[in-house]
Amino acid sequence: xxxxxxxxxxxxxxxxxxxxxxxxxxxxxxxxxxxxxxxxxxxxxxxxxxxxxxxxxxxxxxxxxxxxxxxxxxxxxxxxxxxxxxxxxxxxxxxxxxxxxxxxxxxxxxxxxxxxxxxxxxxxxxxxxxxxxxxxxxxxxxxxxxxxxxxxxxxxxxxxxxxxxxxxxxxxxxxxxxxxxxxxxxxxxxxxxxxxxxxxxxxxxxxxxxxxxxxxxxxxxxxxxxxxxxxxxxxxxxxxxxxxxxxxxxxxxxxxxxxxxxxxxxxxxxxxxxxxxxxxxxxxxxxxxxxxxxxxxxxxxxxxxxxxxxxxxxxxxxxxxxxxxxxxxxxxxxxxxxxxxxxxxxxxxxxxxxxxxxxxxxxxxxxxxxxxxxxxxxxxxxxxxxxxxxxxxxxxxxxxxxxxxxxxxxxxxxxxxxxxxxxxxxxxxxxxxxxxxxxxxxxxxxxxxxxxxxxxxxxxxxxxxxxxxxxxxxxxxxxxxxxxxxxxxxxxxxxxxxxxxxxxxxxxxxxxxxxxxxxxxxxxxxxxxxxxxxxxxxxxxxxxxxxxxxxxxxxxxxxxxxxxxxxxxxxxxxxxxxxxxxxxxxxxxxxxxxxxxxxxxxxxxxxxxxxxxxx
Numbered sequence: 162x163x164x165x166x167x168x169x170x171x172x173x174x175x176x177x178x179x180x181x182x183x184x185x186x187x188x189x190x191x192x193x194x195x196x197x198x199x200x201x202x203x204x205x206x207x208x209x210x211x212x213x214x215x216x217x218x219x220x221x222x223x224x225x226x227x228x229x230x231x232x233x234x235x236x237x238x239x240x241x242x243x244x245x246x247x248x249x250x251x252x253x254x255x256x257x258x259x260x261x262x263x264x265x266x267x268x269x270x271x272x273x274x275x276x277x278x279x280x281x282x283x284x285x286x287x288x289x290x291x292x293x294x295x296x297x298x299x300x301x302x303x304x305x306x307x308x309x310x311x312x313x314x315x316x317x318x319x320x321x322x323x324x325x326x327x328x329x330x331x332x333x334x335x336x337x338x339x340x341x342x343x344x345x346x347x348x349x350x351x352x353x354x355x356x357x358x359x360x361x362x363x364x365x366x367x368x369x370x371x372x373x374x375x376x377x378x379x380x381x382x383x384x385x386x387x388x389x390x391x392x393x394x395x396x397x398x399x400x401x402x403x404x405x406x407x408x409x410x411x412x413x414x415x416x417x418x419x420x421x422x423x424x425x426x427x428x429x430x431x432x433x434x435x436x437x438x439x440x441x442x443x444x445x446x447x448x449x450x451x452x453x454x455x456x457x458x459x460x461x462x463x464x465x466x467x468x469x470x471x472x473x474x475x476x477x478x479x480x481x482x483x484x485x486x487x488x489x490x491x492x493x494x495x496x497x498x499x500x501x502x503x504x505x506x507x508x509x510x511x512x513x514x515x516x517x518x519x520x521x522x523x524x525x526x527x528x529x530x531x532x533x534x535x536x537x538x539x540x541x542x543x544x545x546x547x548x549x550x551x552x553x554x555x556x557x558x559x560x561x562x563x564x565x566x567x568x569x570x571x572x573x574x575x576x577x578x579x580x581x582x583x584x585x586x587x588x589x590x591x592x593x594x595x596x597x598x599x600x601x602x603x604x605x606x607x608x609x610x611x612x613x614x615x616x617x618x619x620x621x622x623x624x625x626x627x628x629x630x631x632x633x634x635x636x637x638x639x640x641x642x643x644x645x646x647x648x649x650x651x652x653x654x655x656x657x658x659x660x661x662x663x664x665x666x667x668x669x670x671x672x673x674x675x676x677x678x679x680x681x682x683x684x685x686x687x688x689x690x691x692x693x694x695x696x697x698x699x700x701x702x703x704x705x706x707x708x709x710x711x712x713x714x715x716x717x718x719x720x721x722x723x724x725x726x727x728x729x730x731x732x733x734x735x736x737x738x739x740x741x742x743x744x745x746x747x748x749x750x751x752x753x754x755x756x757x758x759x760x761x762x763x764x765x766x767x768x769x770x771x772x773x774x775x776x
Contacts, residue, residue, distance in 0.1 A: 163516070164217060167508030168208065168271075169228040169296070169500050173199045173362050176501035177207035178536070178587075179215050179222075180508045183518055185304060187214040188536040188587040190501045193732040198773070199363060200729075203274045204504075210538055212278075219279035222287070226511045228503035229293035230320055231267040289515075291507040293319025294471075295327075295336060297498075300506030301470035302329035303513055303520065304530040305493040311464040313454060316471035316499070317347035317362075324395075324454075324471075328462060332513040332520055343406045344398045346450055347472050349388060352403060353443040355411035357436045358425030369478055370621045372444035373686035374671065375437030379420065383446050386419060394454030432618075448479045455488045465490040470506070474498040474646070475589065477690050481648035484640060496534040496644035497588035505587075533698030534644060535594055537585025540734055545752045548734040553765050556754045565701070568750050569708035572600050572718060576747035577614050579723055581737045582701050586730070590645045591722035592692060593626060593702030595730045595737075597746065599681060599719035601625055606681035606719055608673070613745040616769075617726035620672060622690065625682035626720040628706050629693040635679065635717055636691055645692040645720075651677045656687060681719045692720060727773035743769025 167178040170191075178188035187210065192198055194206030212219060219225075272285045291299075297314040312327040312334070323345035326338040350368070351361045359367045384390060389397045400406060402416040417423050425436060455467065467489040469480065475498050484492055495502050512518050521530075540548075542558075549556050559567060571578055578598045586592045597614060599606040611619050624645050625635075633639050638649035655678045663674050677683040696703040710716040723731045725744060731737045734751050741749040741756065742765050749756040 163223045163512070163518075164215065164221070165508040165512050166208070166211070166219075166222045166225045167228065167296075167504035167506070168204060168225065169502075169504040169507070170203050171201055172500055173201045174499050174501040175201050175204040175207070176497070176504040176587075177204045177211050178505035178508055179211040179217075180505075180512060181215065183509075183512050183520065185505065185509075185530055185532065185536065187211040188497070188501075188505050189538065189585065190587070190729075192729040193537065193585065196729060196736070198727060198729050205274065205278055208275075208278055214538075218281065219275055220281040220283075224289060224511055225271075225275065225287050226289045226291055226507040227267065227271060228291055228296040228500070228507040230290045289511060291510050292322075293503065294322040294325040294339070295334070295510055295514075296503040296506035297470040297495075298325065298327040298329070298336065298468075298506065299334055299510035299514070300497070300502040301468035301474075301493070301495040302327070302334055303509040304495070304505075305466075305468050306525060306529050307466040307468065307491065307493065308520075308522065309464060310466035310468045310493075311458050311462050312468040312470070313451075313458065313474075314469075314471040315346045315451070315473035317351060318342045318345055323347060326458060328464070329468070332518060334510065334514055340395060343400055343403070344396060346396070346447060348403075348405055348411075349398055350443060350447055350473070350476075352405065352411040352416070353439060356416065356420075356424045357439055358427040358430065358432075361411060365472070365476075367618065367621065368440045369444060369476055370684075371432070371437055371440040372478070373441070373684055373688070374620060375434065375439070375441035377441045377445040378438045379442035380445050382419065383442055388446065388450075390450055390453065392453070393457040394450055394452075396450060432620075444476075444478060447473070447476060448482045451476075451479045451483060452486055452488075455483050455486070459488050467492045468495070469493075470495040470498045470502060472499045477646045478648045478688070480646055481688070484638075484647055484649075492640075492647075493529065494644060494646040495588075496531060496586075496590065496592075496646065498646070499589065501588065533695065534587050534590075534592060535584040535698065536587040537594075538732060539584040540752065542752045542754070545734045545754055549738060549751070549754060549756075552735055552738045553762055554738055554756055555760045555762070556756045558753055559755055561701075561753065564750060564753050564755060565705050565708045567755060568598075568705055568748070569712055571748050572598055572709055573712045575600055575603055575605070577606075577610055577745070579737055579741050579746050579749040579751075580702075580705075581723065581731065581734065581749070581751040583699065585732055588644070590692075591720065591730055592643070592645065593694060593699050593720065595723040595732075596626075596720045597723050599623070599721075600713075601679035601681045601717045601719045602713065602715060604673070604675050604680050609745075610719070610721060615721065615724075615726055616744070622684045623682055623719045623721050624690040624692055625679065625717045626692045626694050626702070626706060628703065628710070628716040629695050631716040632691060632693055636689060638691060642691045642693050643695060643698070645690055648688050648690050651679070651683050651687050651689060655679065679715065679717055682717065725769055725773060739767060740769065743767035743772065
């Protein structure tokens with residue numbers, strides 16, 4: 162028996178994962194425990210959780226693997242400073258003290274931090290380091306359903322690499338090609354995120370959601386001036402327009418001059434059509450690059466399977482375009498594609514690549530090893546009841562059939578329902594474990610959920626959860642999409658065509674037009690980010706949607722993460738109750754307990770908007 166603990170930390174989305182004899186047991190992000198979104202601190206809570214789940218002490222773990230190599234990262238920092246000197250001294254001098262105190266001698270720091278978790282831990286020989294992009298690639302390949310695949314990893318930056326190509330065969334995984342910092346698809350997308358007034362490392366989703374409201378008017382400018390794209394999809398960024406290598410911002414004055422506008426201050430300026438066009442343009446460029454790379458990968462390696470990881474793999478619109486192009490027969494995307502997933506990849510890479518352990522043979526192209534990504538904590542009905550009583554909640558207990566029936570009827574009546582069941586999801590998406598649910602048939606659902614529950618921008622779309630096997634009736638996609646990482650169009654039979662008058666509308670004016678029979682999940686360009694739900698991985702959620710279909714004839718519900726803007730997804734029943742009482746959610750279902758807002762003590766209502774910094 163061998164257990165391997167994986168850790169990712171110190172940049173953003175710290176996390177921990179544990180595997181035993183190659184099987185993924187548990188994984189979680191630190192933010193869910195500390196309630197600090199994208200928490201980058203040492204993930205002591207996440208480590209404690211995965212150890213407790215596995216009934217292990219830290220001293221009993223056979224190996225501990227950190228997801229990147231700090232010396233290589235330090236080398237990149239030094240060489241970047243030397244290459245750009247004397248520019249960048251401010252950033253360099255700001256970064257140095259932390260590097261010299263903590264990051265450079267990370268083994269010592271890790272040992273000290275681990276000893277705080279378990280005083281008996283004393284063997285620093287158990288601590289190993291993976292490479293950042295190897296960790297990403299391993300997180301995508303080893304849990305995938307494929308025995309062989311080409312793996313594309315794209316993100317901001319690891320140590321040096323920003324984009325890598327790897328080939329996986331059985332237990333073997335080898336990186337074949339790399340693009341290095343400062344040339345980065347993740348960083349150019351983040352630069353446009355920053356320029357549009359959104360927060361880097363969290364606002365990229367917003368830029369993607371804003372893109373369909375605009376026209377890609379600036380594509381030629383971006384391709385002529387900012388990014389030089391080669392025939393094989395490799396690229397170089399013109400550093401005359403950026404500040405991230407040497408400064409404390411993403412873009413510079415040349416960037417602003419190129420587009421004729423200063424960067425948007427979100428506290429003083431509203432979004433305009435210009436920003437929608439900017440979003441549309443960089444989204445199109447990103448898609449073009451990813452598709453070019455994928456076409457070249459197919460030509461060079463002849464593989465029929467593609468795995469994706471890294472922050473760019475969370476761009477589900479680009480993923481959907483790759484799927485639609487039909488370049489590969491099969492695509493699998495790691496649901497925790499960002500840095501959090503690096504903790505899992507580091508452990509898996511060590512188990513298979515370093516220790517030379519074989520993988521289980523994959524028999525089913527739709528069967529992966531992620532267990533639906535339900536890898537976090539879960540709570541028994543007894544614990545839920547105890548926490549609800551402590552919170553002062555008023556609740557009822559229903560048996561399984563009744564709780565599904567009551568919840569489905571509430572959703573069909575237009576209620577916004579907090580749904581807290583089973584193990585928490587690993588990765589940024591709520592997949593029916595910690596979700597807010599609504600009726601996709603209602604024209605009011607999107608607006609109500611955004612403004613009254615999530616407290617976020619009205620343009621942001623919601624995802625449909627659909628019973629697997631029934632998605633072709635509602636969407637133009639036959640492939641499985643269990644992790645909400647693929648976008649496809651609404652089935653033409655379900656579309657409501659816009660009138661000539663409506664077609665003349667611009668940007669955000671299009672938001673409230675009913676475009677399909679499921680308007681709450683139909684984006685302005687008739688697309689949707691789909692989650693196909695399986696009985697095997699989440700029977701309770703599957704049966705809830707089935708019950709909703711019995712009542713309405715529609716096998717689709719609206720699914721958004723159980724949190725407000727700026728807050729991590731809820732983890733505990735107390736988190737769920739606090740969010741319920743701090744928003745205009747109508748009902749809350751935790752385990753077999755059912756709560757109605759109207760029956761709660763009004764004195765328990767929380768001023769929730771002030772609790773979390775807006776992202």
